[in-house]
Amino acid sequence: MLLAIETSCDETAAAVVHQGRILSSVVRSQVDLFKEFGGIVPEISSRRHLELIQVIVEETLSRAGKGIEDMEAVAATKKPGLIGSLLVGYSYAKALAYGLGVSLVGVDHLHAHVYSAEIGRKFRFPLLGVVVSGGHTAAYMVEGLSFRVVARTRDDAAGEALDKVAKKLGLGYPGGPVIERMAKGGDPYAYDFPVVRLKDGSLDFSYSGLKSQAIRIIEREEVKGEKLRDFLASFQRAVMDQIIDRLDALVERYKPASLAVTGGVSINSHLRERVEKFSAQKGLALYLPEKRFCGDNAAMIGYLGEKLLEAGYREDLFSTPFPRTEASKGVKQFAK
Amino acid sequence: MKILAWDTSTAYPSVAVLEAGGLLGEINLNIGLFHSSHLLPTVDYLLRLLSLAKEDINLIAATIGPGSFTGIRVGLSAAKALCFSLKIPFAPVISLDALGLKEMGKTAVGIDAKKGEVFAAVYLNGKRETQPASLSVEEFASLPVEVFIGDGALRFRELIKSKNPGAKISRRSLFSAAEVGLLGFELWKRDQVIEDPRKIYPLYLRASDAEIKKWGK
Numbered sequence: 001m002l003l004a005i006e007t008s009c010d011e012t013a014a015a016v017v018h019q020g021r022i023l024s025s026v027v028r029s030q031v032d033l034f035k036e037f038g039g040i041v042p043e044i045s046s047r048r049h050l051e052l053i054q055v056i057v058e059e060t061l062s063r064a065g066k067g068i069e070d071m072e073a074v075a076a077t078k079k080p081g082l083i084g085s086l087l088v089g090y091s092y093a094k095a096l097a098y099g100l101g102v103s104l105v106g107v108d109h110l111h112a113h114v115y116s117a118e119i120g121r122k123f124r125f126p127l128l129g130v131v132v133s134g135g136h137t138a139a140y141m142v143e144g145l146s147f148r149v150v151a152r153t154r155d156d157a158a159g160e161a162l163d164k165v166a167k168k169l170g171l172g173y174p175g176g177p178v179i180e181r182m183a184k185g186g187d188p189y190a191y192d193f194p195v196v197r198l199k200d201g202s203l204d205f206s207y208s209g210l211k212s213q214a215i216r217i218i219e220r221e222e223v224k225g226e227k228l229r230d231f232l233a234s235f236q237r238a239v240m241d242q243i244i245d246r247l248d249a250l251v252e253r254y255k256p257a258s259l260a261v262t263g264g265v266s267i268n269s270h271l272r273e274r275v276e277k278f279s280a281q282k283g284l285a286l287y288l289p290e291k292r293f294c295g296d297n298a299a300m301i302g303y304l305g306e307k308l309l310e311a312g313y314r315e316d317l318f319s320t321p322f323p324r325t326e327a328s329k330g331v332k333q334f335a336k
Numbered sequence: 337m338k339i340l341a342w343d344t345s346t347a348y349p350s351v352a353v354l355e356a357g358g359l360l361g362e363i364n365l366n367i368g369l370f371h372s373s374h375l376l377p378t379v380d381y382l383l384r385l386l387s388l389a390k391e392d393i394n395l396i397a398a399t400i401g402p403g404s405f406t407g408i409r410v411g412l413s414a415a416k417a418l419c420f421s422l423k424i425p426f427a428p429v430i431s432l433d434a435l436g437l438k439e440m441g442k443t444a445v446g447i448d449a450k451k452g453e454v455f456a457a458v459y460l461n462g463k464r465e466t467q468p469a470s471l472s473v474e475e476f477a478s479l480p481v482e483v484f485i486g487d488g489a490l491r492f493r494e495l496i497k498s499k500n501p502g503a504k505i506s507r508r509s510l511f512s513a514a515e516v517g518l519l520g521f522e523l524w525k526r527d528q529v530i531e532d533p534r535k536i537y538p539l540y541l542r543a544s545d546a547e548i549k550k551w552g553k
């Protein structure tokens with residue numbers, strides 16, 4: 001049985017996981033703190049993690065009906081994320097494992113997002129695992145615990161594009177859920193945002209062009225009322241178009257047996273419908289995470305953490321978190 | 337009564353173990369802000385050198401600030417987890433108090449707060465006389481004291497000399513875990529330790545830049 005901790009961004013989260021089952025999972029979002037700032041402030045987020053970490057851990061243990069001495073290992077997000085935030089959860093986890101005399105396993109947050117889609121099921125490999133969130137948009141070819149990045153965003157993440165356009169329209173933060181709600185019933189083709197492919201033929205994602213195009217429209221015309229609904233429906237459709245476009249090309253190139261679409265944006269019903277249709281057409285098994293495991297959470301950290309432990313992964317006392325990975329935006333090469 | 341003590345609030349990482357008020361050992365590393373990677377290995381090594389098990393520790397004493405925000409959080413995250421897993425109390429120590437503890441006479445302790453400020457307080461024979469505060473570098477250098485100590489004193493040595501020609505810059509070490517342990521022991525004797533790790537709080541003395549920009553100080 002293990003305790004998992006996640007503090008890579010603006011959620012303080014903990015979970016108790018046992019043999020692939022989630023005994024409890026608590027996520028405390030800091031979103032409210034950042035509404036006034038229109039985005040995450042790293043220093044405020046780090047402070048909040050420190051205030052909450054012990055509270056959340058105790059709440060998680062009590063919901064699982066377990067004591068801290070029942071924990072046989074500790075898992076924590078090691079990368080990628082805001083370094084100040086990561087440091088709180090990771091330092092806590094490392095000291096906890098040391099104090100309890102149990103193993104610590106460090107987990108890649110994006111790998112964990114991919115595996116969030118396996119909770120309660122069994123992946124069929126080779127898997128094309130896609131993470132679509134506010135900080136990342138990346139695709140991996142996955143075989144068990146081996147992950148190979150096959151695409152990542154060159155600039156903005158998909159969720160980030162949604163967030164920035166919503167901010168520009170004064171719709172608040174985070175933008176994804178607001179856009180989904182307000183786009184309902186709008187005409188997704190009222191505005192034709194074309195799908196952007198990179199000139200070098202790479203299958204990487206790129207959202208800054210689409211975002212700028214949307215912002216230029218907002219600055220040029222008054223996007224309001226009925227028009228706003230159409231605009232948002234079109235923009236949302238275009239954000240997802242690019243995902244489907246890349247999935248199509250990635251499936252052609254890598255011939256996976258199955259597909260997982262995960263991360264904060266994967267809760268979006270428009271995206272879900274489209275990947276369902278896509279995988280059916282391609283004859284791929286599709287895994288979508290339960291809605292509660294789409295956004296950042298510790299259950300997925302614990303779930304993958306258990307697998308890593310079984311495979312023999314351990315962290316030593318010197319280990320320390322890291323802000324980037326090979327799937328981070330704009331990263332071409334990653335030195336371990 | 338064994339105390340595990342550390343300071344992670346400055347670029348002078350320091351870990352000590354005390355038996356009541358007596359120092360058993362201290363490890364200081366002149367490596368800058370590497371608390372996240374080095375704090376626990378240092379704790380572990382020191383305990384081994386002293387043939388102690390972590391279960392032998394009865395109290396953790398650590399600096400809660402002011403100083404490096406990240407350093408403080410690394411130290412306090414670890415403190416919360418160790419107190420929770422070992423079921424022992426925590427003694428919160430103000431970083432400035434540890435540095436001022438052994439200076440005689442009237443002393444200003446200053447930790448460089450960056451952005452033209454110094455986290456500072458004034459001491460008389462090791463006892464704090466003012467509330468810790470974030471002062472402008474000028475205010476700090478003009479404090480009416482005989483001795484200045486801390487990385488803020490080193491960094492603004494020239495300004496101190498010009499504003500305060502009679503004052504001395506202390507040559508005492510800036511590694512302070514032994515003093516943190518001593519102050520922690522005092523808190524323990526006075527029953528002022530924290531039993532609930534949820535109630536271990538940092539002392540930042542300054543809001544985040546984003547808040548300062550939005551609302552002023």
Ligand SMILES: Nc1ncnc2c1ncn2[C@@H]1O[C@H](COP(=O)(O)OP(=O)(O)OP(=O)(O)O)[C@@H](O)[C@H]1O
Pocket residue numbers: 008009010081109132133134135136158159160162163174175176177180263264265266267268269294295296
């Ligand atoms: N219903 C929705 N439709 C579209 N996007 C959504 C929806 N709900 C949330 N999002 C987006 O999901 C993102 C948040 O994702 P998530 O919680 O996975 O974490 P993150 O911190 O952004 O990134 P990461 O997981 O990479 O660290 C935000 O950009 C948000 O706008």
